[in-house]
Amino acid sequence: MMALAGTPSLKAAGLRHQSGFWTKLYRGYGQETVILCAMIFLLVAVGLYNPRFLSSENLITIFSGNAYIAVAAIGMAMIIITGHIDVSVGALIGVLATISGTLAVSGYPVWVAWLLPVVIGVVINMVIGVLVAYARIPSIVVTLGMLSILRGGLISITGGAWISNLPPAFLLAQQKPLGVPAPIYIMIALSILAAFWMRYSPFGRSLYAIGGNPEAARAVGIPIERRIVSVFMIHGAFAGLATILFATQLQVIQSTVPPNLELTVITAVVIGGVSILGGTGTVIGSTLAAILFATIGSALIFTNVSAYWLRAVIGLLILVTVLADMIRRRRGA
């Protein structure tokens, strides 16, 4: 059957009826599959070297401690799929964490301390979105400016001080329903929800169209400017949610957030299979990639390799992924 022509070797092996599934998997979720395989390989290999790596405490620590990166990567994936970028998200999370912590120690109700960062995240990103969509300033420029404003403002106001004496009720990330930390539930729920939304809603579809070819999207009547503002606002909400997971995991909040957080988030998105040029990729891929980083980081510790190698390994992954993306594109177009 010409219509079913897969690879001859698959046919010979009697797997012809499955070739549709594999083709589909490769086409739709190639990168996600690769990451999942890489993660399983890593877990098995390091587990054989040092069985303590596979202990449930360690795995839970890995996933829980990095859930906030995965959550921030969801919004970032949407931004990059639409053909834009946000390099200010790390600074934003720092600012929002400080606001949240300050509210919590000042005696405001816990829900205010949790909700306000989300609202402020949405508002700040709405400003970014308006500048990108209507003033037509490239998003990299707008968010670079925002990065400086937020980081500079934060350091000037807090003087780099830490916030301590956080009320126990505030520490959401330390709660463990059924023995599993809350961030893991939140990360999984948000990833699935966002993936579903991106795949099945006309809104999600329009983001792929804008990222793939804005002129064609405009010609079919997609209101591009409004969509860009909306996607930045959604991204702001995810940044707010990520802040809550980040700010509530320890007894103190450092106003210095992990340095290069925005790069880690963008890297997760790109390694997760979202094309840096926009138009393709999935949210699930970003989440998987964020977890993969954390796993690599932990694996380095368990194999007694200097943690400084983490960045080098991630850098290598970026280059390999982008190269693979370019090759796929060249074959396609």
Added chain:
Amino acid sequence: MPQSPLPFVRLAGVSKSFGGIRVLKDVDFDVRPGEVHALLGENGAGKSTLIKIISGLYLPDGGSIEIKGRAASFASTRDATRQGIATVYQELLLFPELTVAENIFLGHYPKRPRGGIDWSQARNEARVLLDSLDCPDLDVDTKIAKLSVAQRQRVEIAKALSHDARVLIMDEPTASLTQADVLRLMDIVRSLRARGVAIIYVSHRMPEIFALADRVTVLRDGALIGTKPIGDLNEESLVAMMVGRSIDQLFPKAEPMIGETILEVEGLSFGKLVKDISFSLRKGEILGIAGLVGSGRTELALTLFGITPAAAGMIRLNGKPVTIRSPRAARDFGIAYVPEDRGLQGLVKSMSIAQNISMASLDRLTRGILIRFAKEAARATEAVKRLGVRARGGIHQPVGELSGGNQQKVVIAKWLETSPAILILDEPTRGVDVGAKAEIHAMMGELAQKGLAIIMISSELPEVLGMSDRILVMNNGRVIQVFDRSEATPESVGAAMTVAHQTLEAA
């Protein structure tokens, strides 16, 4: 005209294919020193491919190239430049932020003995070159960005001469020039000819060809139709060579079922290329819009479709005045636009066939906030079957992997899914192979018979003449003539497109 017997460049039996489609078949061509050789043909006839082979951009699949009687083969444009062949492209390839002198000598600056660039010599030589082109008004230190199109073109020509070009290829050099600049360019071409440069001149414009050319070569569908001295030709015989085939055979036109008027346009204006345009369109009618590149045909379509909303004028749909401010509004009024450049405005190549087909009609495929994938797939499958889209990977194959003809069918399918009342097709068969072209034409006929009103913009005269019930000829942003199918001939429409252009400008 003294002509040296030995051609500078001679191509014999040159062929070229792209992806299995032969765009150039066994073509002979030569150009002699001190001659202007005009190259003519419709869009897609193979002119650009031929030019690109001569300038070293493409390697021919077959045939031979000789320079001054010796076999040559170019591995790159740099090779061709070294052999004395230079090209002035339609889209001028200069660096806007560099000066005139810097652009002219880019890549081959005069050097000082120690290896640095000798700027004063570069500026002096640039000055001499520009003076030799009779351009004393051009300052060698001006940035290109500040120059007009005509001035930039002169810089391009000076740049070609700086390489000591013996052959100068000019691709539609007057396409975007004003009448005064056209005359000046013609003077420059004549003076180059007098200096013994061989010039290959590509143009659609009859008056220029008869004023400048010594010989004319016509290509059609990639094949050589003939090379003749200009003295043996007149406008009719030249158009006949270009068009040349029996139109009735190629475009079997179904008996039209023309109904009541659906669209009336009065005094529509936008910018410089849509000026005071009035026409009407009826159900089941195919209205062809002919005109040269830059005559305002596409701009008219963009205005009707709301991409560049009208600045003045009136549009009535079914007798009711409407304002079309955006593509979304146009779509909701039942207007569909299949753009000229499907890569740019038509398709999202990273998305699948099904996703592209559903893109303009997604709101009909949703339940609540979710897309109904099964219904989307069913509609796409049906559309693919109906239009004969050939895709090995089925409806989930990315559109970017399809051939040009199949991509075009996907764009058309996308708009048919919106059940339009008016379909605007801008160059519907450009870059499409012959088979798919015939299929698209057949489909247009069927749609019209079902009552769809179609506006078809085309640069191919046979297509316009073969498919249209009426033909509207645009020239310089205006409708200058409307033909009924019965009264339209290649000569009459061709004349309205080209000759009238000059008289209009002069008036």
